Amino acid sequence: MTLDTRRRRLVKEDLIYGPLVSRRLGRSLGVNLLGAGDKVCSFNCRYCQCGWTTQPIRPDIESVVELPSCTQVAEALKARLQGLHRERVLIDAITFSGNGEPTLHPELQAIVDAASGLRDSYAPNAKLAMLSNSSTIHRPEVRAALQGIDLKLMKLDAGTEKLARRINLPAPGWDFATMLQGLATLNGVILQTMFVWGRAANTAPSAIREWSDRVAEIRPRGVHIYTLDRVPADSGVRPVAREILGSIAEYAHKRTHVPIEVY
Numbered sequence: 042m043t044l045d046t047r048r049r050r051l052v053k054e055d056l057i058y059g060p061l062v063s064r065r066l067g068r069s070l071g072v073n074l075l076g077a078g079d080k081v082c083s084f085n086c087r088y089c090q091c092g093w094t095t096q097p098i099r100p101d102i103e104s105v106v107e108l109p110s111c112t113q114v115a116e117a118l119k120a121r122l123q124g125l126h127r128e129r130v131l132i133d134a135i136t137f138s139g140n141g142e143p144t145l146h147p148e149l150q151a152i153v154d155a156a157s158g159l160r161d162s163y164a165p166n167a168k169l170a171m172l173s174n175s176s177t178i179h180r181p182e183v184r185a186a187l188q189g190i191d192l193k194l195m196k197l198d199a200g201t202e203k204l205a206r207r208i209n210l211p212a213p214g215w216d217f218a219t220m221l222q223g224l225a226t227l228n229g230v231i232l233q234t235m236f237v238w239g240r241a242a243n244t245a246p247s248a249i250r251e252w253s254d255r256v257a258e259i260r261p262r263g264v265h266i267y268t269l270d271r272v273p274a275d276s277g278v279r280p281v282a283r284e285i286l287g288s289i290a291e292y293a294h295k296r297t298h299v300p301i302e303v304y
């Protein structure tokens with residue numbers, strides 16, 4: 042199997058996928074708002090498991106790509122939840138993730154509302170979760186939609202703009218200070234941070250200190266840290282040893298007093 046083939050297999054073909062067992066979310070039913078095929082994202086992270094972003098989307102304006110409509114998403118989610126309900130399969134989370142950045146969807150609020158209603162009807166114990174790269178967090182419509190999300194898992198991979206740009210390769214229109222401000226003023230944020238070695242490594246002592254200081258400023262509910270476990274877009278990026286993740290968590294917790302979990 043070539044690397045390209047393996048990457049392609051990680052791009053979701055379906056609107057609804059799973060449930061998959063996730064260490065962070067338990068039995069999680071995935072909702073891919075970005076359609077099949079190429080990923081739709083405002084970032085081009087070197088470690089991305091979906092390969093490179095061919096046409097990065099500006100995070101400060103509406104997405105112009107064609108995406109599944111709210112009606113299509115709601116119908117697909119309803120059908121899947123009804124099936125799981127009939128089969129008495131319990132799920133812990135309904136998670137917006139998939140081929141890119143879900144908050145770029147122009148009907149995000151309506152989709153979250155529909156998912157919330159369906160969750161209440163068919164899986165009342167499941168949490169609504171969103172995996173976001175945080176690039177759109179300043180947009181009022183995105184912030185409003187996130188109010189309906191129980192687990193807001195927001196990306197922060199570095200404590201400085203320079204290093205974040207090297208890791209995440211954001212599209213034009215992204216602003217680090219604006220993103221930090223948005224994260225610090227949204228309730229219930231859980232930060233997620235990917236640590237990598239090799240090209241654009243973010244594990245130097247100065248990088249960990251600066252990242253910890255941003256965590257302290259944001260004051261999230263918690264932080265999830267992890268490393269690569271799949272083929273990255275950039276072959277020059279490598280996973281970090283697990284004991285290093287443990288040391289980072291210990292240091293950052295002492296410096297910030299925020300719960301830091303290693304995944």
Ligand code: SF4
Nearest residue numbers: 082084086089141174
């Ligand atoms: S934000 Fe997520 S989907 Fe987008 S490039 Fe980074 S890892 Fe890939």
